[in-house]
Amino acid sequence: MNRIGVFGANGRMGLALLEAVTKNEHSVLTGAYVRENSPLINLAVNQLNSAADADVQFSKETDVKETDVLIDFTLPAGMRNHLKTAVEKNIAMVIGTTGLTHDDLEALNDAAKHIPIVFARNYSVGVNLLLNLVQTAAVKFGDDMDIEIFEAHHRHKIDAPSGTALAIGEAIAEAKGWQHDDVARFDRSHDEQAKSQNEIGYSVMRGGDIVGEHTAYFATSGERLELTHKASSRMTFALGAVRAAGWLKNKPAGLYDMQDVLDLK
Missing domain, CATH: 3.40.50.720 (NAD(P)-binding Rossmann-like Domain)
Incomplete structure:
Protein backbone atom coordinates (compact mmCIF):
# COMPACT_ATOMS: atom_id res chain seq x y z
CA MET A 1 0.00 0.00 0.00
CA ALA A 120 4.62 17.67 -14.69
CA ARG A 121 2.66 20.74 -15.65
CA ASN A 122 -0.39 18.59 -16.31
CA TYR A 123 -1.25 15.14 -14.97
CA SER A 124 -4.13 14.19 -17.25
CA VAL A 125 -3.59 11.27 -19.62
CA GLY A 126 -5.24 13.23 -22.44
CA VAL A 127 -2.89 16.20 -22.22
CA ASN A 128 0.17 13.98 -22.19
CA LEU A 129 -1.09 12.24 -25.31
CA LEU A 130 -1.66 15.71 -26.80
CA LEU A 131 2.01 16.52 -26.26
CA ASN A 132 2.90 13.61 -28.53
CA LEU A 133 0.28 14.56 -31.14
CA VAL A 134 1.47 18.17 -31.47
CA GLN A 135 5.00 16.96 -32.09
CA THR A 136 3.78 14.71 -34.89
CA ALA A 137 1.83 17.59 -36.43
CA ALA A 138 4.80 19.96 -36.16
CA VAL A 139 7.03 17.55 -38.07
CA LYS A 140 4.53 16.39 -40.70
CA PHE A 141 3.33 19.87 -41.66
CA GLY A 142 6.86 21.09 -42.27
CA ASP A 143 7.73 24.80 -42.25
CA ASP A 144 4.78 26.18 -44.21
CA MET A 145 2.43 26.76 -41.28
CA ASP A 146 1.50 29.15 -38.50
CA ILE A 147 1.50 27.82 -34.96
CA GLU A 148 -0.66 29.31 -32.21
CA ILE A 149 -1.63 28.07 -28.74
CA PHE A 150 -4.75 29.15 -26.87
CA GLU A 151 -5.59 28.33 -23.26
CA ALA A 152 -8.51 29.16 -20.94
CA HIS A 153 -8.84 28.75 -17.17
CA HIS A 154 -10.94 29.95 -14.23
CA ARG A 155 -10.57 33.51 -13.02
CA HIS A 156 -8.51 32.48 -9.97
CA LYS A 157 -5.59 31.05 -11.93
CA ILE A 158 -2.63 33.38 -11.57
CA ASP A 159 0.12 32.23 -13.95
CA ALA A 160 -0.39 32.90 -17.66
CA PRO A 161 0.16 31.28 -20.06
CA SER A 162 -0.59 28.11 -18.14
CA GLY A 163 2.12 25.57 -17.51
CA THR A 164 0.31 23.18 -19.81
CA ALA A 165 0.25 25.72 -22.65
CA LEU A 166 3.98 26.22 -22.23
CA ALA A 167 4.52 22.45 -22.20
CA ILE A 168 2.64 22.21 -25.51
CA GLY A 169 4.76 24.99 -26.98
CA GLU A 170 7.97 23.42 -25.71
CA ALA A 171 6.99 20.06 -27.23
CA ILE A 172 6.38 21.73 -30.60
CA ALA A 173 9.64 23.68 -30.40
CA GLU A 174 11.56 20.50 -29.61
CA ALA A 175 10.04 18.74 -32.62
CA LYS A 176 10.93 21.71 -34.86
CA GLY A 177 14.47 21.99 -33.52
CA TRP A 178 13.78 25.46 -32.10
CA GLN A 179 14.76 27.01 -28.79
CA HIS A 180 11.38 27.69 -27.21
CA ASP A 181 12.33 30.94 -25.50
CA ASP A 182 13.57 32.31 -28.83
CA VAL A 183 10.32 31.61 -30.72
CA ALA A 184 7.63 32.14 -28.06
CA ARG A 185 5.50 35.26 -28.58
CA PHE A 186 3.28 36.47 -25.74
CA ASP A 187 2.47 39.99 -26.95
CA ARG A 188 1.96 41.39 -30.45
CA SER A 189 0.41 44.69 -29.45
CA HIS A 190 3.36 46.68 -30.82
CA ASP A 191 4.10 44.58 -33.92
CA GLU A 192 4.27 46.47 -37.20
CA GLN A 193 4.76 43.52 -39.53
CA ALA A 194 3.14 40.18 -40.32
CA LYS A 195 3.86 37.30 -37.98
CA SER A 196 6.70 34.95 -38.73
CA GLN A 197 6.13 31.26 -39.32
CA ASN A 198 9.16 30.62 -37.14
CA GLU A 199 7.35 31.50 -33.94
CA ILE A 200 4.76 30.12 -31.51
CA GLY A 201 2.09 32.57 -30.44
CA TYR A 202 0.22 32.33 -27.12
CA SER A 203 -3.18 33.71 -26.15
CA VAL A 204 -4.95 33.44 -22.80
CA MET A 205 -8.46 33.65 -21.35
CA ARG A 206 -9.36 33.85 -17.68
CA GLY A 207 -12.99 33.65 -16.62
CA GLY A 208 -15.69 31.89 -14.65
CA ASP A 209 -15.02 28.36 -13.49
CA ILE A 210 -13.23 26.93 -16.55
CA VAL A 211 -11.16 23.99 -15.30
CA GLY A 212 -8.79 24.00 -18.27
CA GLU A 213 -8.90 24.16 -22.05
CA HIS A 214 -5.93 24.05 -24.44
CA THR A 215 -5.79 24.18 -28.22
CA ALA A 216 -2.79 24.02 -30.54
CA TYR A 217 -3.48 25.49 -33.99
CA PHE A 218 -1.54 24.51 -37.09
CA ALA A 219 -2.71 26.77 -39.94
CA THR A 220 -1.56 26.52 -43.54
CA SER A 221 -2.98 27.92 -46.76
CA GLY A 222 -6.40 26.32 -47.26
CA GLU A 223 -6.63 24.27 -44.06
CA ARG A 224 -6.23 24.36 -40.29
CA LEU A 225 -5.63 21.57 -37.79
CA GLU A 226 -6.83 22.16 -34.22
CA LEU A 227 -5.75 19.79 -31.47
CA THR A 228 -7.78 20.46 -28.32
CA HIS A 229 -8.00 19.10 -24.81
CA LYS A 230 -10.77 20.13 -22.40
CA ALA A 231 -10.86 19.19 -18.74
CA SER A 232 -14.24 19.23 -17.00
CA SER A 233 -13.08 18.24 -13.52
Missing part, protein backbone atom coordinates in the same frame (compact mmCIF):
# COMPACT_ATOMS: atom_id res chain seq x y z
CA ASN A 2 1.35 3.42 -0.99
CA ARG A 3 1.21 5.93 1.88
CA ILE A 4 0.50 9.40 0.48
CA GLY A 5 0.54 12.86 2.03
CA VAL A 6 -0.92 15.96 0.37
CA PHE A 7 0.37 19.51 0.78
CA GLY A 8 -2.10 22.39 0.42
CA ALA A 9 -4.81 19.93 1.35
CA ASN A 10 -7.49 22.58 1.90
CA GLY A 11 -7.23 24.16 -1.57
CA ARG A 12 -9.41 23.34 -4.57
CA MET A 13 -6.84 20.94 -5.98
CA GLY A 14 -5.82 19.70 -2.55
CA LEU A 15 -9.36 18.58 -1.72
CA ALA A 16 -9.58 16.76 -5.05
CA LEU A 17 -6.30 15.01 -4.26
CA LEU A 18 -7.58 13.87 -0.85
CA GLU A 19 -10.56 12.29 -2.56
CA ALA A 20 -8.45 10.72 -5.32
CA VAL A 21 -6.07 9.12 -2.81
CA THR A 22 -8.99 7.77 -0.80
CA LYS A 23 -10.58 6.25 -3.92
CA ASN A 24 -7.38 4.53 -5.07
CA GLU A 25 -7.31 0.91 -3.88
CA HIS A 26 -3.50 0.85 -3.83
CA SER A 27 -3.07 4.03 -1.76
CA VAL A 28 -3.80 5.21 1.74
CA LEU A 29 -4.00 8.83 2.86
CA THR A 30 -1.59 9.41 5.74
CA GLY A 31 -1.29 13.19 5.75
CA ALA A 32 -3.33 16.27 4.82
CA TYR A 33 -0.98 19.20 5.37
CA VAL A 34 -1.95 22.87 5.74
CA ARG A 35 -0.23 26.04 6.91
CA GLU A 36 0.83 26.22 10.54
CA ASN A 37 -1.73 28.93 11.39
CA SER A 38 -4.66 27.26 9.63
CA PRO A 39 -7.88 26.95 11.68
CA LEU A 40 -8.41 23.54 10.04
CA ILE A 41 -5.66 21.83 12.02
CA ASN A 42 -7.03 18.73 13.81
CA LEU A 43 -10.29 18.87 11.82
CA ALA A 44 -11.24 15.65 10.01
CA VAL A 45 -10.64 16.02 6.27
CA ASN A 46 -14.09 14.64 5.43
CA GLN A 47 -15.57 17.77 6.98
CA LEU A 48 -14.47 19.62 3.82
CA ASN A 49 -14.73 16.72 1.37
CA SER A 50 -17.15 13.99 2.40
CA ALA A 51 -15.53 11.53 -0.03
CA ALA A 52 -12.11 11.83 1.66
CA ASP A 53 -10.79 9.54 4.38
CA ALA A 54 -12.71 10.16 7.61
CA ASP A 55 -9.83 8.88 9.76
CA VAL A 56 -7.34 11.58 8.71
CA GLN A 57 -7.14 15.08 10.18
CA PHE A 58 -5.55 18.22 8.76
CA SER A 59 -2.11 18.78 10.25
CA LYS A 60 0.77 21.23 10.04
CA GLU A 61 2.92 20.99 6.91
CA THR A 62 5.95 20.56 9.16
CA ASP A 63 4.48 17.38 10.71
CA VAL A 64 5.21 15.04 7.80
CA LYS A 65 5.56 11.41 8.87
CA GLU A 66 4.65 7.83 7.88
CA THR A 67 4.55 8.80 4.21
CA ASP A 68 6.02 7.21 1.07
CA VAL A 69 5.13 9.96 -1.41
CA LEU A 70 4.17 13.62 -0.99
CA ILE A 71 1.94 15.37 -3.55
CA ASP A 72 2.26 19.14 -3.99
CA PHE A 73 0.10 21.38 -6.19
CA THR A 74 0.63 24.54 -4.12
CA LEU A 75 2.10 27.89 -5.17
CA PRO A 76 5.84 28.17 -5.94
CA ALA A 77 6.78 29.68 -2.56
CA GLY A 78 5.12 26.81 -0.71
CA MET A 79 6.56 24.21 -3.04
CA ARG A 80 10.10 25.40 -2.34
CA ASN A 81 9.62 24.82 1.41
CA HIS A 82 7.91 21.48 0.88
CA LEU A 83 10.75 20.34 -1.37
CA LYS A 84 13.24 21.00 1.41
CA THR A 85 11.10 18.97 3.83
CA ALA A 86 10.93 16.05 1.39
CA VAL A 87 14.70 16.01 0.91
CA GLU A 88 15.35 16.23 4.66
CA LYS A 89 12.99 13.31 5.32
CA ASN A 90 14.01 11.37 2.19
CA ILE A 91 10.44 11.18 0.81
CA ALA A 92 9.52 11.02 -2.88
CA MET A 93 7.45 13.86 -4.37
CA VAL A 94 4.86 14.37 -7.09
CA ILE A 95 4.80 18.07 -8.02
CA GLY A 96 2.18 19.83 -10.12
CA THR A 97 2.98 23.42 -9.15
CA THR A 98 3.05 25.80 -12.13
CA GLY A 99 4.52 29.26 -12.59
CA LEU A 100 7.98 28.09 -11.52
CA THR A 101 11.01 30.30 -12.13
CA HIS A 102 14.38 29.20 -13.49
CA ASP A 103 15.66 29.09 -9.89
CA ASP A 104 12.73 26.88 -8.88
CA LEU A 105 13.54 24.44 -11.68
CA GLU A 106 17.17 24.41 -10.60
CA ALA A 107 16.03 23.57 -7.07
CA LEU A 108 13.97 20.68 -8.47
CA ASN A 109 16.98 19.35 -10.33
CA ASP A 110 19.14 19.61 -7.22
CA ALA A 111 16.54 17.86 -5.05
CA ALA A 112 16.19 15.09 -7.63
CA LYS A 113 19.79 14.11 -6.93
CA HIS A 114 18.58 12.95 -3.50
CA ILE A 115 14.96 11.83 -3.94
CA PRO A 116 12.74 10.65 -6.82
CA ILE A 117 10.46 13.40 -8.15
CA VAL A 118 7.75 13.44 -10.78
CA PHE A 119 7.24 16.98 -12.04
CA ARG A 234 -10.01 18.70 -11.34
CA MET A 235 -10.39 15.04 -10.46
CA THR A 236 -8.79 14.28 -13.84
CA PHE A 237 -5.53 15.85 -12.66
CA ALA A 238 -5.85 14.44 -9.14
CA LEU A 239 -6.24 10.86 -10.36
CA GLY A 240 -3.24 11.32 -12.64
CA ALA A 241 -1.14 12.60 -9.76
CA VAL A 242 -2.09 9.62 -7.60
CA ARG A 243 -1.21 7.34 -10.50
CA ALA A 244 2.18 9.05 -10.69
CA ALA A 245 2.65 8.58 -6.94
CA GLY A 246 2.05 4.85 -7.31
CA TRP A 247 4.53 4.64 -10.16
CA LEU A 248 7.12 6.67 -8.24
CA LYS A 249 7.25 4.54 -5.10
CA ASN A 250 10.65 2.83 -4.73
CA LYS A 251 12.07 4.55 -7.84
CA PRO A 252 15.70 5.72 -7.62
CA ALA A 253 16.46 9.41 -7.16
CA GLY A 254 15.89 11.40 -10.33
CA LEU A 255 13.59 13.85 -12.06
CA TYR A 256 10.75 12.19 -13.97
CA ASP A 257 7.66 13.46 -15.78
CA MET A 258 4.22 12.18 -16.72
CA GLN A 259 5.55 10.93 -20.03
CA ASP A 260 7.70 8.52 -17.99
CA VAL A 261 4.73 7.47 -15.88
CA LEU A 262 2.60 6.72 -18.95
CA ASP A 263 5.52 5.15 -20.88
CA LEU A 264 5.05 7.59 -23.77
CA LYS A 265 8.73 8.22 -24.45
Whole structure:
Protein backbone atom coordinates (compact mmCIF):
# COMPACT_ATOMS: atom_id res chain seq x y z
CA MET A 1 0.00 0.00 0.00
CA ASN A 2 1.35 3.42 -0.99
CA ARG A 3 1.21 5.93 1.88
CA ILE A 4 0.50 9.40 0.48
CA GLY A 5 0.54 12.86 2.03
CA VAL A 6 -0.92 15.96 0.37
CA PHE A 7 0.37 19.51 0.78
CA GLY A 8 -2.10 22.39 0.42
CA ALA A 9 -4.81 19.93 1.35
CA ASN A 10 -7.49 22.58 1.90
CA GLY A 11 -7.23 24.16 -1.57
CA ARG A 12 -9.41 23.34 -4.57
CA MET A 13 -6.84 20.94 -5.98
CA GLY A 14 -5.82 19.70 -2.55
CA LEU A 15 -9.36 18.58 -1.72
CA ALA A 16 -9.58 16.76 -5.05
CA LEU A 17 -6.30 15.01 -4.26
CA LEU A 18 -7.58 13.87 -0.85
CA GLU A 19 -10.56 12.29 -2.56
CA ALA A 20 -8.45 10.72 -5.32
CA VAL A 21 -6.07 9.12 -2.81
CA THR A 22 -8.99 7.77 -0.80
CA LYS A 23 -10.58 6.25 -3.92
CA ASN A 24 -7.38 4.53 -5.07
CA GLU A 25 -7.31 0.91 -3.88
CA HIS A 26 -3.50 0.85 -3.83
CA SER A 27 -3.07 4.03 -1.76
CA VAL A 28 -3.80 5.21 1.74
CA LEU A 29 -4.00 8.83 2.86
CA THR A 30 -1.59 9.41 5.74
CA GLY A 31 -1.29 13.19 5.75
CA ALA A 32 -3.33 16.27 4.82
CA TYR A 33 -0.98 19.20 5.37
CA VAL A 34 -1.95 22.87 5.74
CA ARG A 35 -0.23 26.04 6.91
CA GLU A 36 0.83 26.22 10.54
CA ASN A 37 -1.73 28.93 11.39
CA SER A 38 -4.66 27.26 9.63
CA PRO A 39 -7.88 26.95 11.68
CA LEU A 40 -8.41 23.54 10.04
CA ILE A 41 -5.66 21.83 12.02
CA ASN A 42 -7.03 18.73 13.81
CA LEU A 43 -10.29 18.87 11.82
CA ALA A 44 -11.24 15.65 10.01
CA VAL A 45 -10.64 16.02 6.27
CA ASN A 46 -14.09 14.64 5.43
CA GLN A 47 -15.57 17.77 6.98
CA LEU A 48 -14.47 19.62 3.82
CA ASN A 49 -14.73 16.72 1.37
CA SER A 50 -17.15 13.99 2.40
CA ALA A 51 -15.53 11.53 -0.03
CA ALA A 52 -12.11 11.83 1.66
CA ASP A 53 -10.79 9.54 4.38
CA ALA A 54 -12.71 10.16 7.61
CA ASP A 55 -9.83 8.88 9.76
CA VAL A 56 -7.34 11.58 8.71
CA GLN A 57 -7.14 15.08 10.18
CA PHE A 58 -5.55 18.22 8.76
CA SER A 59 -2.11 18.78 10.25
CA LYS A 60 0.77 21.23 10.04
CA GLU A 61 2.92 20.99 6.91
CA THR A 62 5.95 20.56 9.16
CA ASP A 63 4.48 17.38 10.71
CA VAL A 64 5.21 15.04 7.80
CA LYS A 65 5.56 11.41 8.87
CA GLU A 66 4.65 7.83 7.88
CA THR A 67 4.55 8.80 4.21
CA ASP A 68 6.02 7.21 1.07
CA VAL A 69 5.13 9.96 -1.41
CA LEU A 70 4.17 13.62 -0.99
CA ILE A 71 1.94 15.37 -3.55
CA ASP A 72 2.26 19.14 -3.99
CA PHE A 73 0.10 21.38 -6.19
CA THR A 74 0.63 24.54 -4.12
CA LEU A 75 2.10 27.89 -5.17
CA PRO A 76 5.84 28.17 -5.94
CA ALA A 77 6.78 29.68 -2.56
CA GLY A 78 5.12 26.81 -0.71
CA MET A 79 6.56 24.21 -3.04
CA ARG A 80 10.10 25.40 -2.34
CA ASN A 81 9.62 24.82 1.41
CA HIS A 82 7.91 21.48 0.88
CA LEU A 83 10.75 20.34 -1.37
CA LYS A 84 13.24 21.00 1.41
CA THR A 85 11.10 18.97 3.83
CA ALA A 86 10.93 16.05 1.39
CA VAL A 87 14.70 16.01 0.91
CA GLU A 88 15.35 16.23 4.66
CA LYS A 89 12.99 13.31 5.32
CA ASN A 90 14.01 11.37 2.19
CA ILE A 91 10.44 11.18 0.81
CA ALA A 92 9.52 11.02 -2.88
CA MET A 93 7.45 13.86 -4.37
CA VAL A 94 4.86 14.37 -7.09
CA ILE A 95 4.80 18.07 -8.02
CA GLY A 96 2.18 19.83 -10.12
CA THR A 97 2.98 23.42 -9.15
CA THR A 98 3.05 25.80 -12.13
CA GLY A 99 4.52 29.26 -12.59
CA LEU A 100 7.98 28.09 -11.52
CA THR A 101 11.01 30.30 -12.13
CA HIS A 102 14.38 29.20 -13.49
CA ASP A 103 15.66 29.09 -9.89
CA ASP A 104 12.73 26.88 -8.88
CA LEU A 105 13.54 24.44 -11.68
CA GLU A 106 17.17 24.41 -10.60
CA ALA A 107 16.03 23.57 -7.07
CA LEU A 108 13.97 20.68 -8.47
CA ASN A 109 16.98 19.35 -10.33
CA ASP A 110 19.14 19.61 -7.22
CA ALA A 111 16.54 17.86 -5.05
CA ALA A 112 16.19 15.09 -7.63
CA LYS A 113 19.79 14.11 -6.93
CA HIS A 114 18.58 12.95 -3.50
CA ILE A 115 14.96 11.83 -3.94
CA PRO A 116 12.74 10.65 -6.82
CA ILE A 117 10.46 13.40 -8.15
CA VAL A 118 7.75 13.44 -10.78
CA PHE A 119 7.24 16.98 -12.04
CA ALA A 120 4.62 17.67 -14.69
CA ARG A 121 2.66 20.74 -15.65
CA ASN A 122 -0.39 18.59 -16.31
CA TYR A 123 -1.25 15.14 -14.97
CA SER A 124 -4.13 14.19 -17.25
CA VAL A 125 -3.59 11.27 -19.62
CA GLY A 126 -5.24 13.23 -22.44
CA VAL A 127 -2.89 16.20 -22.22
CA ASN A 128 0.17 13.98 -22.19
CA LEU A 129 -1.09 12.24 -25.31
CA LEU A 130 -1.66 15.71 -26.80
CA LEU A 131 2.01 16.52 -26.26
CA ASN A 132 2.90 13.61 -28.53
CA LEU A 133 0.28 14.56 -31.14
CA VAL A 134 1.47 18.17 -31.47
CA GLN A 135 5.00 16.96 -32.09
CA THR A 136 3.78 14.71 -34.89
CA ALA A 137 1.83 17.59 -36.43
CA ALA A 138 4.80 19.96 -36.16
CA VAL A 139 7.03 17.55 -38.07
CA LYS A 140 4.53 16.39 -40.70
CA PHE A 141 3.33 19.87 -41.66
CA GLY A 142 6.86 21.09 -42.27
CA ASP A 143 7.73 24.80 -42.25
CA ASP A 144 4.78 26.18 -44.21
CA MET A 145 2.43 26.76 -41.28
CA ASP A 146 1.50 29.15 -38.50
CA ILE A 147 1.50 27.82 -34.96
CA GLU A 148 -0.66 29.31 -32.21
CA ILE A 149 -1.63 28.07 -28.74
CA PHE A 150 -4.75 29.15 -26.87
CA GLU A 151 -5.59 28.33 -23.26
CA ALA A 152 -8.51 29.16 -20.94
CA HIS A 153 -8.84 28.75 -17.17
CA HIS A 154 -10.94 29.95 -14.23
CA ARG A 155 -10.57 33.51 -13.02
CA HIS A 156 -8.51 32.48 -9.97
CA LYS A 157 -5.59 31.05 -11.93
CA ILE A 158 -2.63 33.38 -11.57
CA ASP A 159 0.12 32.23 -13.95
CA ALA A 160 -0.39 32.90 -17.66
CA PRO A 161 0.16 31.28 -20.06
CA SER A 162 -0.59 28.11 -18.14
CA GLY A 163 2.12 25.57 -17.51
CA THR A 164 0.31 23.18 -19.81
CA ALA A 165 0.25 25.72 -22.65
CA LEU A 166 3.98 26.22 -22.23
CA ALA A 167 4.52 22.45 -22.20
CA ILE A 168 2.64 22.21 -25.51
CA GLY A 169 4.76 24.99 -26.98
CA GLU A 170 7.97 23.42 -25.71
CA ALA A 171 6.99 20.06 -27.23
CA ILE A 172 6.38 21.73 -30.60
CA ALA A 173 9.64 23.68 -30.40
CA GLU A 174 11.56 20.50 -29.61
CA ALA A 175 10.04 18.74 -32.62
CA LYS A 176 10.93 21.71 -34.86
CA GLY A 177 14.47 21.99 -33.52
CA TRP A 178 13.78 25.46 -32.10
CA GLN A 179 14.76 27.01 -28.79
CA HIS A 180 11.38 27.69 -27.21
CA ASP A 181 12.33 30.94 -25.50
CA ASP A 182 13.57 32.31 -28.83
CA VAL A 183 10.32 31.61 -30.72
CA ALA A 184 7.63 32.14 -28.06
CA ARG A 185 5.50 35.26 -28.58
CA PHE A 186 3.28 36.47 -25.74
CA ASP A 187 2.47 39.99 -26.95
CA ARG A 188 1.96 41.39 -30.45
CA SER A 189 0.41 44.69 -29.45
CA HIS A 190 3.36 46.68 -30.82
CA ASP A 191 4.10 44.58 -33.92
CA GLU A 192 4.27 46.47 -37.20
CA GLN A 193 4.76 43.52 -39.53
CA ALA A 194 3.14 40.18 -40.32
CA LYS A 195 3.86 37.30 -37.98
CA SER A 196 6.70 34.95 -38.73
CA GLN A 197 6.13 31.26 -39.32
CA ASN A 198 9.16 30.62 -37.14
CA GLU A 199 7.35 31.50 -33.94
CA ILE A 200 4.76 30.12 -31.51
CA GLY A 201 2.09 32.57 -30.44
CA TYR A 202 0.22 32.33 -27.12
CA SER A 203 -3.18 33.71 -26.15
CA VAL A 204 -4.95 33.44 -22.80
CA MET A 205 -8.46 33.65 -21.35
CA ARG A 206 -9.36 33.85 -17.68
CA GLY A 207 -12.99 33.65 -16.62
CA GLY A 208 -15.69 31.89 -14.65
CA ASP A 209 -15.02 28.36 -13.49
CA ILE A 210 -13.23 26.93 -16.55
CA VAL A 211 -11.16 23.99 -15.30
CA GLY A 212 -8.79 24.00 -18.27
CA GLU A 213 -8.90 24.16 -22.05
CA HIS A 214 -5.93 24.05 -24.44
CA THR A 215 -5.79 24.18 -28.22
CA ALA A 216 -2.79 24.02 -30.54
CA TYR A 217 -3.48 25.49 -33.99
CA PHE A 218 -1.54 24.51 -37.09
CA ALA A 219 -2.71 26.77 -39.94
CA THR A 220 -1.56 26.52 -43.54
CA SER A 221 -2.98 27.92 -46.76
CA GLY A 222 -6.40 26.32 -47.26
CA GLU A 223 -6.63 24.27 -44.06
CA ARG A 224 -6.23 24.36 -40.29
CA LEU A 225 -5.63 21.57 -37.79
CA GLU A 226 -6.83 22.16 -34.22
CA LEU A 227 -5.75 19.79 -31.47
CA THR A 228 -7.78 20.46 -28.32
CA HIS A 229 -8.00 19.10 -24.81
CA LYS A 230 -10.77 20.13 -22.40
CA ALA A 231 -10.86 19.19 -18.74
CA SER A 232 -14.24 19.23 -17.00
CA SER A 233 -13.08 18.24 -13.52
CA ARG A 234 -10.01 18.70 -11.34
CA MET A 235 -10.39 15.04 -10.46
CA THR A 236 -8.79 14.28 -13.84
CA PHE A 237 -5.53 15.85 -12.66
CA ALA A 238 -5.85 14.44 -9.14
CA LEU A 239 -6.24 10.86 -10.36
CA GLY A 240 -3.24 11.32 -12.64
CA ALA A 241 -1.14 12.60 -9.76
CA VAL A 242 -2.09 9.62 -7.60
CA ARG A 243 -1.21 7.34 -10.50
CA ALA A 244 2.18 9.05 -10.69
CA ALA A 245 2.65 8.58 -6.94
CA GLY A 246 2.05 4.85 -7.31
CA TRP A 247 4.53 4.64 -10.16
CA LEU A 248 7.12 6.67 -8.24
CA LYS A 249 7.25 4.54 -5.10
CA ASN A 250 10.65 2.83 -4.73
CA LYS A 251 12.07 4.55 -7.84
CA PRO A 252 15.70 5.72 -7.62
CA ALA A 253 16.46 9.41 -7.16
CA GLY A 254 15.89 11.40 -10.33
CA LEU A 255 13.59 13.85 -12.06
CA TYR A 256 10.75 12.19 -13.97
CA ASP A 257 7.66 13.46 -15.78
CA MET A 258 4.22 12.18 -16.72
CA GLN A 259 5.55 10.93 -20.03
CA ASP A 260 7.70 8.52 -17.99
CA VAL A 261 4.73 7.47 -15.88
CA LEU A 262 2.60 6.72 -18.95
CA ASP A 263 5.52 5.15 -20.88
CA LEU A 264 5.05 7.59 -23.77
CA LYS A 265 8.73 8.22 -24.45
